[in-house]
Amino acid sequence: MKPTIYDVARKAGVSIATVSKVVNHTGRIGEKTKKRVLEVMKELNYYPSVVASALTGKNTYTIGLLVPDIANPFFAEIARRVEDRGHELGFNVVMCSTDHNEEKEAQYISLLKRKSVDGIILASVIQNVEILKALIAENLPVALISRDMPELAVDTVLVDDFIGGYTATSHLVKQGHQRIAVLAENLGLASSRERVHGYRKALEEASLIHDEDLVLVSDFSVEAGRSLTGELLDLPDRPTAVFACNDLLAIGAIQAARERNLKIPDDLSVVGFDNTILATTTDPPLTTVAQPIQEMGRKVMDLLIEEIEGKSRTKQRVVLMPELAVRQSTKSPLIKEGL
Amino acid sequence: MKPTIYDVARKAGVSIATVSKVVNHTGRIGEKTKKRVLEVMKELNYYPSVVASALTGKNTYTIGLLVPDIANPFFAEIARRVEDRGHELGFNVVMCSTDHNEEKEAQYISLLKRKSVDGIILASVIQNVEILKALIAENLPVALISRDMPELAVDTVLVDDFIGGYTATSHLVKQGHQRIAVLAENLGLASSRERVHGYRKALEEASLIHDEDLVLVSDFSVEAGRSLTGELLDLPDRPTAVFACNDLLAIGAIQAARERNLKIPDDLSVVGFDNTILATTTDPPLTTVAQPIQEMGRKVMDLLIEEIEGKSRTKQRVVLMPELAVRQSTKSPLIKEGL
DNA sequence: ATATTAAAGTAAAGCGTTTAATCAAATAAC
DNA sequence: GTTATTTGATTAAACGCTTTACTTTAATAT
Numbered sequence: 178m179k180p181t182i183y184d185v186a187r188k189a190g191v192s193i194a195t196v197s198k199v200v201n202h203t204g205r206i207g208e209k210t211k212k213r214v215l216e217v218m219k220e221l222n223y224y225p226s227v228v229a230s231a232l233t234g235k236n237t238y239t240i241g242l243l244v245p246d247i248a249n250p251f252f253a254e255i256a257r258r259v260e261d262r263g264h265e266l267g268f269n270v271v272m273c274s275t276d277h278n279e280e281k282e283a284q285y286i287s288l289l290k291r292k293s294v295d296g297i298i299l300a301s302v303i304q305n306v307e308i309l310k311a312l313i314a315e316n317l318p319v320a321l322i323s324r325d326m327p328e329l330a331v332d333t334v335l336v337d338d339f340i341g342g343y344t345a346t347s348h349l350v351k352q353g354h355q356r357i358a359v360l361a362e363n364l365g366l367a368s369s370r371e372r373v374h375g376y377r378k379a380l381e382e383a384s385l386i387h388d389e390d391l392v393l394v395s396d397f398s399v400e401a402g403r404s405l406t407g408e409l410l411d412l413p414d415r416p417t418a419v420f421a422c423n424d425l426l427a428i429g430a431i432q433a434a435r436e437r438n439l440k441i442p443d444d445l446s447v448v449g450f451d452n453t454i455l456a457t458t459t460d461p462p463l464t465t466v467a468q469p470i471q472e473m474g475r476k477v478m479d480l481l482i483e484e485i486e487g488k489s490r491t492k493q494r495v496v497l498m499p500e501l502a503v504r505q506s507t508k509s510p511l512i513k514e515g516l
Numbered sequence: 517m518k519p520t521i522y523d524v525a526r527k528a529g530v531s532i533a534t535v536s537k538v539v540n541h542t543g544r545i546g547e548k549t550k551k552r553v554l555e556v557m558k559e560l561n562y563y564p565s566v567v568a569s570a571l572t573g574k575n576t577y578t579i580g581l582l583v584p585d586i587a588n589p590f591f592a593e594i595a596r597r598v599e600d601r602g603h604e605l606g607f608n609v610v611m612c613s614t615d616h617n618e619e620k621e622a623q624y625i626s627l628l629k630r631k632s633v634d635g636i637i638l639a640s641v642i643q644n645v646e647i648l649k650a651l652i653a654e655n656l657p658v659a660l661i662s663r664d665m666p667e668l669a670v671d672t673v674l675v676d677d678f679i680g681g682y683t684a685t686s687h688l689v690k691q692g693h694q695r696i697a698v699l700a701e702n703l704g705l706a707s708s709r710e711r712v713h714g715y716r717k718a719l720e721e722a723s724l725i726h727d728e729d730l731v732l733v734s735d736f737s738v739e740a741g742r743s744l745t746g747e748l749l750d751l752p753d754r755p756t757a758v759f760a761c762n763d764l765l766a767i768g769a770i771q772a773a774r775e776r777n778l779k780i781p782d783d784l785s786v787v788g789f790d791n792t793i794l795a796t797t798t799d800p801p802l803t804t805v806a807q808p809i810q811e812m813g814r815k816v817m818d819l820l821i822e823e824i825e826g827k828s829r830t831k832q833r834v835v836l837m838p839e840l841a842v843r844q845s846t847k848s849p850l851i852k853e854g855l
Numbered sequence: 856a857t858a859t860t861a862a863a864g865t866a867a868a869g870c871g872t873t874t875a876a877t878c879a880a881a882t883a884a885c
Numbered sequence: 886g887t888t889a890t891t892t893g894a895t896t897a898a899a900c901g902c903t904t905t906a907c908t909t910t911a912a913t914a915t
Contacts, residue, residue, distance in 0.1 A: 194865060195865080200902095207862080224630045226571075228567045228632050228902090229900075232872085232903095233904080239610065247592055247611075248595070250587070253587045253589070257585065257587040261613070271608045271609060272595065272599055291563045315518075454738075520870090520871055522871080530895090533874080534894060537894090542874090544891095545892095549894080568871035572871090
């Protein structure tokens with residue numbers, strides 16, 4: 178059987194309290210006993226049980242990460258950074274894919290609480306403010322990533338979505354596009370609204386017509402991007418460019434164009450959002466709004482852990498700047514391929 | 517504060533043992549008291565603490581999933597399936613990305629043990645048999661996915677890598693390719709060796725020359741695929757096809773060709789392995805050996821949980837058949853584009 | 856030599872459960 | 886109407902650790 182603190186104490190000829198102290202570097206213990214205990218621990222290959230320790234009110238050193246889908250490259254990347262930072266600090270992360278499903282989300286949260294996780298990171302989940310409020314009221318450390326709840330005092334890390342949408346659209350405007358469509362995500366998400374907001378702003382500034390038919394709402398899938406862009410391309414007066422609010426949608430847009438024998442970027446310019454690995458593997462490589470994913474993941478974990486460690490502090494709202502990664506999926510509509 | 521079993525017991529006017537019994541549906545309790553307790557639980561919003569329960573020797577309902585990198589789409593997809601199946605059965609999964617780093621792997625395993633996880637799923641990690649043996653000796657349920665250790669009695673789910681390599685290569689042979697290169701993964705992995713083995717077998721059967729210069733060993737990155745394929749393409753007598761042992765490498769191969777203004781599939785045919793989302797988003801879409809990822813992830817979780825539930829049973833080794841997903845990255849070398 | 860203080864270690868309670876051993880009441884058997 | 890049996894609920898110990906308050910021993914001061 179696994180050795181317990183008693184085994185160590187007995188073999189070292191001390192009390193369990195003493196062992197506990199050397200394990201946790203607390204209280205005062207003499208050099209000699211300390212050494213002795215350490216030796217015995219090694220001999221017995223003793224490791225303290227986190228669950229027993231947690232029962233006495235200490236941390237579980239486990240946090241929950243709620244994302245819509247861990248298989249989505251954007252969230253997978255975030256998860257990886259969160260995990261890495263956690264590992265550095267001695268925390269494990271349990272992954273929870275909610276599929277934007279409110280019930281699943283609630284289930285996961287309930288489970289996490291039963292397991293006494295030390296905190297929860299929420300990445301772009303659905304708009305169930307009540308659940309969130311309840312969590313905060315219960316004093317469970319929570320941090321948001323890529324999701325904004327300005328009305329709540331909670332640590333948050335996100336990108337300036339407005340600027341992102343604006344930058345993407347401006348890029349297209351500057352290239353001379355007149356009819357620019359946007360593929361939005363679920364408008365229930367603040368981030369999504371902001372991106373579209375940025376899109377509108379860019380159009381306005383350029384005094385371009387503002388065709389509501391070119392604003393389509395979808396979700397987070399290649400398939401949605403494909404079918405919606407298909408509709409756009411079948412329009413009599415079709416757009417020459419589309420701004421997709423995430424890379425998955427952008428890829429769908431590219432596929433729809435390909436299916437109609439339209440060339441990217443000659444016949445249709447596409448810009449995405451996120452800058453996941455997918456943006457680099459398409460052909461042509463995708464021009465996309467790059468989120469500093471690495472930094473975001475790391476930062477949100479840092480904030481959560483500060484909260485866990487109980488440093489009483491005011492909540493932070495960290496807004497990072499996105500940057501347009503210009504690649505080959507965008508081009509002026511005026512310069513046709515034949516030239 | 518969070519209500520404990522004592523609060524419920526007091527308010528319901530029964531002993532904590534009674535509450536415990538209704539919670540766990542064990543022992544005998546009268547209908548009336550049962551109802552009463554249930555009501556109070558609801559009122560107080562009581563949920564039993566998993567950590568306290570675990571301390572008494574019961575499950576933690578948490579398992580560890582070790583993969584090289586959760587941000588790699590193949591593993592992300594597996595993780596998602598494992599998580600889903602776990603969720604159905606009431607288990608959480610903590611993710612551990614090892615980066616093929618032996619030390620990190622050992623650290624994670626040690627941490628997981630301290631946390632008393634109920635079991636561990638190992639996905640394609642490095643060849644540290646000793647750690648594995650130790651785990652099994654300690655009676656910690658373990659299951660392998662996409663990784664083979666025939667000498668160990670441990671539940672395993674994998675694809676027939678030999679057949680996979682053979683199928684991929686045969687496909688190219690049938691198209692008339694004579695010089696076919698292979699981009700292998702780390703040959704320390706049995707799966708990697710098997711794929712190359714299948715490759716060789718296909719060449720042999722076709723009595724094709726067997727040029728060792730065309731067998732390159734790399735890892736799991738786009739970058740490696742790009743640089744190695746670059747070398748191949750710069751050869752005086754360059755191959756007309758390359759079989760990449762994973763989709764990431766295949767994408768690198770495509771990029772290398774593109775950089776040299778070679779057309780895929782006209783100038784170079786490429787087949788990958790895994791059939792991740794990446795294979796569908798490249799242009800041209802990638803012909804690749806499809807692993808039944810969904811089924812694999814689900815199955816490995818099922819095996820692990822059977823083991824956890826202690827059904828004494830003989831370990832299973834589930835070998836699934838891969839299937840070639842033929843897309844547009846492969847083509848006969850004889851039919852040139854001009855025709 | 857005695858009083859004071861600091862250092863090192865111990866005993867015991869507590870964390871929130873589960874469970875084996877009991878016990879009391881109700882029902883059945885004779 | 887006793888005695889045996891079943892049913893329903895309780896008691897108390899155990900799980901492996903942390904921590905507070907206390908005791909002992911050693912060192913220093915008086």
